[in-house]
Amino acid sequence: MIWQTFRFRIDLSTPRVMGIVNVTPDSFSDGGRHAGLSQALRHCEQLLKEGAHILDIGGESTRPGSPPVPVDEELARVIPLVRAAQSLGAPLSVDTRKPEVMRAALDAGADIVNDILALRAPGALEAVAAHPLCGVCLMHMQGEPLTMQQQPMSGDAVPQVHDFLLQQADRLRHAGIAEERIVLDPGVGFGKTVSQNFALLARQREATPRGYPILAGWSRKSSLGAVTGLAVEQRLVPSIVAAVLAVEQGASVVRVHDVAETVAALKVLAAMRQESKAH
Known part of the structure; x- marks a missing residue:
């Protein structure tokens, strides 16, 4: 399976690690640590050294309770880093829900738009559809x-998430966006209860329409804290376990803060899978 992006055709036959680059002062887990351009670029370089395959740059915190960031402010945080990181030789994803930021990021050379709103904001679909390959x-x-x-979801989240993602993917296909450009994320922690989040993990393939790669984002999430009693800065081990379980349940991409540790854990999983195939 291939994920077609602007500059890269990403081979998803093995799981890919997306390293999180927050250029925000208020992210729930690392707010302010990489807010300056030079600090953020060094962080990008470090994540790639640790084995990240994709960098996900975000200029607006989407933690529960976070207010929206003005467009100009988000642009000022994100676009200089997209331009500066072009030389690193890795796919660049921009985590944004604003069409203005999508257009500017794609114009600046970003490879992927990662949207928590699934391109439902007015003008978002058009911004992506206008780009030939992102x-x-x-x-x-x-x-x-x-x-x-x-007011989180009620009832069984799995069929609701499946139907929503299928509807949005079909909407993109009808707009001329090729299937190989699309990856789907069940949205762990975004308006869901702890129980619903773990149902989405246990039934991940059921929650995501067949034929589309799955991106899973469990890193340091509050549901991990709910079941372990650990504070956000203590959730390294639960985050890695969740990432490995997500890959076991079919995820092609895991979005993480702790890249080196996740890459190492996935090597263990890969070794086990290789021996399983051999016998």
């Missing part, structure tokens, strides 16, 4: 980051 990740979210955990 990749896109569509995520399921209940509500908005500011209020999503005040």
Whole structure:
């Protein structure tokens, strides 16, 4: 399976690690640590040394309760880093829900748009459809980051997430966006209860329409804290376990903060799989 992006055709026959680059002062786990351009670029370089296959640059926190960031502010955070990171030789994803940022990032050379709103904002679909090759990740979210955990989903989340993602993927296909450009994310933690999040992990293939690669983002999420009692800075081991389990359940891409540790864990999984095939 291939993920077609602007500059790269990413081979998803083995799981890929997407390293998180937050250029925000208020991210739930590393806010402010990489907010300056030079710090952020060094962080990108470090993640690639640790084995990241894709860099995901975000200029707006989408943690529960977070307010939206003005467009100009998000552009000022994201676009200089996209331009500076072009020389690193890795696919660049931009985590944004704003069409203005999508267009500017793609013009600056970004390879992927990673949208928690699944291109539902007015003008978002058109911004991506106008680009001939960029990749896109569509995520399921209940509500908005500011209020999503005040009224999370009710009932069985799995069929609801499946139907939503299928509808949005079909919408992109009808707009002329090729299937190989599309990856789907069930949206762990975005307007869902702890139980629903783990149902999405246990039934991940069922939650995502067949034929599309799955991106899973469990890194340091509050549901891991809910079942372990660990604070966000202590969730390294649960995050790695969740990433490995997500790959076992069919994920092609895992979005993580702790790249080196996740890459090492996936090597263990790969060795086991190789021996399993041999016998």
